[in-house]
Amino acid sequence: MAGRRLRVPLLAAAALIVVAVAAVVILAVVRSPGAARPAAARPGAPAAGAPNPADSFHSVRTYADVPAPVRIRIPALHVDSKLINLGLQSDGSVAVPPRTDVAGWYDGGAKPGAPGPAVILGHVDSKDGPGIFIDLHAAKAGTEIEVDRADGSSVTFAVTKVQKVLKTRFPTDLVYAPTLDPTLRLVTCGGSFDPAKGSYRDNVIAFAVAK
Numbered sequence: 001m002a003g004r005r006l007r008v009p010l011l012a013a014a015a016l017i018v019v020a021v022a023a024v025v026i027l028a029v030v031r032s033p034g035a036a037r038p039a040a041a042r043p044g045a046p047a048a049g050a051p052n053p054a055d056s057f058h059s060v061r062t063y064a065d066v067p068a069p070v071r072i073r074i075p076a077l078h079v080d081s082k083l084i085n086l087g088l089q090s091d092g093s094v095a096v097p098p099r100t101d102v103a104g105w106y107d108g109g110a111k112p113g114a115p116g117p118a119v120i121l122g123h124v125d126s127k128d129g130p131g132i133f134i135d136l137h138a139a140k141a142g143t144e145i146e147v148d149r150a151d152g153s154s155v156t157f158a159v160t161k162v163q164k165v166l167k168t169r170f171p172t173d174l175v176y177a178p179t180l181d182p183t184l185r186l187v188t189c190g191g192s193f194d195p196a197k198g199s200y201r202d203n204v205i206a207f208a209v210a211k
Contacts, residue, residue, distance in 0.1 A: 133188035
């Protein structure tokens, strides 16, 4: 009987030791600063391997194609000219119209009436007489510019400002940088004449917005 009474306390003591060791191990894992924690899922993030809904997005909005410009009219400056298409020269600059009495539209940019800056160039004069944009420097804020398009429609712009700049400091970003709204830039020469180069030292730029 004495031997049986001793086994029970020994078994109980052993069980307590096992429980105590397990508790120490659990506490060590929980308190350990280096213990890894599961990363919380980001709200709205697709599950691993699941297709991303953004990949299949397609806008239902459509935009009508804007017709090419064919004519420019500035009644206040007595300008009325057909428009020819202008591309780029070998040095990367925009070509100029081959005639002084005709203006040209840079067809690598926006079309007049479409979002972005449409650019139209014209000469101020030549040895034979005045050019199509001889009076561009005299445009005032509010001066209206009408551009006729190939489908018979037209769009009207209003001048916001006229700026004279050195050709060596031409503001490319201001003239050609994208805009969200339809805008127009008219460019010609101006300032003093450089006999050695046979050209004017400045550019005159009229900035306009669609009405």
